[in-house]
Amino acid sequence: MNLLLKSSICNPQSAICISGSKSETNRLLLLQALYPNIILENSSNSDDSEVMTKALQSNDEIKDIHHAGTAMRFLTAFYAIQEGKVVILTGSSRMKERPITILVEALRQLDADITYAENEGFPPLRITGKKITKHKVTLKADVSSQYISALLLIAPKLENGLELTLEGEITSVPYIKMTLALLDGIGVKTSFVGNTITVAHAEVVAEAKPIIVESDWSSASYFYSIVALSDIGTEITLSSYRENSLQGDSALAEIYKNFGVTTTFVGNSIVLKKTVCELQVITCHLNASPDIAQTIAVTCFGLGIGCRLTGLHTLKIKETDRLEALKNELGKLGANVSVTNDSLTLEPSSEIKENIRIKTYQDHRMAMAFAPLALRTDIVIEAAEVVSKSYPDFWKDLEDIGFRMARV
CATH class of the missing domain: 3.65.10.10 (Enolpyruvate transferase domain)
Known part of the structure; x- marks a missing residue:
């Protein structure tokens, strides 16, 4: 199933319940x-x-x-x-x-x-x-x-x-x-x-x-990206999360401050809110949380800023070689990307090419990481059903918060 994500606007206030990690x-x-x-x-x-x-x-x-x-x-x-x-x-x-x-x-x-x-x-x-x-x-x-x-x-x-x-x-x-x-x-x-x-x-x-299994922070990363690419004041509430999480990807809360996303713990939920922020090139060592590298790279591209991500050597033996996959697909969109065996460097850019088809390489995280770019331009996600590997309700949840999509 190929999915066309049409230029969308995230609902100013949304709530999503994400299943266990x-x-x-x-x-x-x-x-x-x-x-x-x-x-x-x-x-x-x-x-x-x-x-x-x-x-x-x-x-x-x-x-x-x-x-x-x-x-x-x-x-x-x-x-x-x-x-x-x-x-x-x-x-x-x-x-x-x-x-x-x-x-x-x-x-x-x-x-x-x-x-x-x-x-x-x-x-x-x-x-x-x-x-x-x-x-x-x-x-x-x-x-x-x-x-x-x-x-x-x-x-x-x-x-x-x-x-x-x-x-x-x-x-x-x-x-x-x-x-x-x-x-x-x-x-x-x-x-x-x-x-x-x-x-x-x-x-x-x-x-x-x-x-009780805590909800998945890796899945939360895509909503962090969506809020980062949305208008000031946009909020998304996600449940169920703990402030003393065992999951390494909870580092998102700190990393996404660089993109103007604040995280507030309320009961068993987190509230993500877009605030005013001066954007600049970021450097992240993701040795402890490599699964969020794709999300961060795409967020930076969508915001027009550069990044250098290191500690990524395990990404080469995932569902695909995620570093090469990122280089290929971001390159289609107009990005200037270079990779090594354990790092990715993205140069700042102001242009995003339209109606690009994103190949997912049988990798659920490729599909989900690129989806937030629909807040910037129309984009086609190939083999979109691959998200079921970790997040079967992903496309439904995106529709619920305002994304428009159609099979192509």
């Missing part, structure tokens, strides 16, 4: 599979979380997680400790191009039985679950935090827990801390001192009580 939900789904007395509320309704749920609940030997990178990593660790169970963990053609050697080797340090069913270093994987007694693992600290979280999530079910040593500068610390906070929340003892993380063995966890 995909990052929190997928971690909690795995913990729930290990400890069935966990009860979840406000879970994500994303494709990724549905795929994770289906894989955990089905008895099929072949587990196809499609494009869901988080599910691939978390389930690799999960099935490694399911004694006597053999599964083939596979996915889309793009998933078969996304490396997983680092996680497989870390699990093999623990004596896990994992082999590559096709190409060395990539899914699909053949996993034979077994009892694991080893408890020490070392891996480089600058890898995707999902590799680290996958190990931490299964750690309490290892007979001797886990001692994980990270070598070098740690990437995406907030996501690691999120995993540890969720473990702490169900009664598992953890420690994160220097570059060493320990997780204690826990056969059972605290008595059942509902865990």
